[in-house]
Amino acid sequence: MQDHKRRVFSGIQPSGNLHLGNYVGALKNWVAMQNEYENYFCIVDLHAITVPQDPKVLRQKIREVAAIYLASGLDPERCVIFRQSKVSEHAELCWLLNCVARFGELQRMTQFKDKAQKGGADVASAGLFDYPVLMAADILLYNAHLVPVGEDQRQHLELSRVLARRFNNLYGETFVVPEAIILDTGARVMALDAPEEKMSKSSPRPASFVSILDEPDTIRKKIRRAKTDSGSEITASPDKPAITNLLDIYAAMSGRKVSEIEADYEGKGYGDLKKDLAEVVVEGMAPVRDRAYELLDDPAELDSLLDLGADKAREAAQLTLHDARARLGLD
Ligand code: AQP
Numbered sequence: 001m002q003d004h005k006r007r008v009f010s011g012i013q014p015s016g017n018l019h020l021g022n023y024v025g026a027l028k029n030w031v032a033m034q035n036e037y038e039n040y041f042c043i044v045d046l047h048a049i050t051v052p053q054d055p056k057v058l059r060q061k062i063r064e065v066a067a068i069y070l071a072s073g074l075d076p077e078r079c080v081i082f083r084q085s086k087v088s089e090h091a092e093l094c095w096l097l098n099c100v101a102r103f104g105e106l107q108r109m110t111q112f113k114d115k116a117q118k119g120g121a122d123v124a125s126a127g128l129f130d131y132p133v134l135m136a137a138d139i140l141l142y143n144a145h146l147v148p149v150g151e152d153q154r155q156h157l158e159l160s161r162v163l164a165r166r167f168n169n170l171y172g173e174t175f176v177v178p179e180a181i182i183l184d185t186g187a188r189v190m191a192l193d194a195p196e197e198k199m200s201k202s203s204p205r206p207a208s209f210v211s212i213l214d215e216p217d218t219i220r221k222k223i224r225r226a227k228t229d230s231g232s233e234i235t236a237s238p239d240k241p242a243i244t245n246l247l248d249i250y251a252a253m254s255g256r257k258v259s260e261i262e263a264d265y266e267g268k269g270y271g272d273l274k275k276d277l278a279e280v281v282v283e284g285m286a287p288v289r290d291r292a293y294e295l296l297d298d299p300a301e302l303d304s305l306l307d308l309g310a311d312k313a314r315e316a317a318q319l320t321l322h323d324a325r326a327r328l329g330l331d
Helices: 020-033 055-072 089-098 103-107 110-119 126-141 151-171 216-224 241-254 258-264 270-296 299-328
Strands: 007-012 038-043 079-083 146-148 179-181
Touching: 007 020, 007 126, 020 038, 020 055, 020 146, 020 241, 020 270, 038 055, 038 299, 055 079, 055 270, 055 299, 079 299, 089 126, 089 299, 103 126, 103 151, 110 126, 110 151, 126 151, 126 299, 146 151, 151 179, 151 299, 216 270, 241 258, 241 270, 270 299
Parallel strands: 007 038, 007 146, 038 079, 146 179
Antiparallel strands: none
16 A cells, blocks of 8 residues: 555766666666555755756756656656656755854765865765765655665765764754665676776766666667776776776676676686677666657657646655654744
């Protein structure tokens, strides 16, 4: 029964081309768990603007993310699919939580440090600094019990838990303290050309990621050119970060264990692994890509689906926000 289902919240930023890491680290799991829970899957466009975006491109990327959500198998009958910026309660709860979050704890967030370092900390936006508080607002607004994310979001999720507990302690029981769901396989897909960095959609190097919408030949080329390690053995180990990454992707996309794949490639070369991996990825991505392009042919339909989702999300969000405002003495 719907009423007894636990709630799940997660989201992806429309900040570039959705890639294999987003697919195996997030989307694939959301699809697999959608029957079990009451689901809120958001396109977190307010997060995307924490770094500069071209408005025309952003508009298109928002629809692309919606199309990929649906094409991956998220069912709008079972999931509330919506845009963050269309539910203004996210921004308002963010402000309330800003007043309980501490400057010191935000300063310790590694994603801010990494991203700020790339462009220079002095010119990083205040929004980028505040990103984890907005993320906490996203989750707490829906009283989500579970948040399926990749490994990179573990620290942010921990902060959401800290803020929920602190608010509850200061003002009375208001928010559910959420838990992360982080899978063993595919939780951290690394860049193909630099396996010490995570695969990232805002990377300026297209060779570093396989985009969900890449053509089959592009996928084959990118995997063929992926960096490898010295030696020739196909095993997952800390001194073989590149091959470990390829094996992890293989396992996540095929549903097989890394150890089984290692056994299959005993005595074979890196070239054999890459060739087969490319086909596994091409086969897994093709139906998603084809369906996404079909959906993108009707942007009005996508927009209206997102508006419907926002109406449903707003209903739930308003209840929690009212509660939080009342606790603070604002209502
Ligand atoms: N490389 C990855 N491996 C596994 N999971 C990943 N995720 C992201 N990268 C990987 C998971 O995808 C979800 C959506 O991420 P996001 O768009 O909200 O933000 P992000 O983590 O910052 O993703 P990117 O791709 O690195 O985007 P940019 O470059 O724009 O910052 C999350 O569940 C995330 O864990």
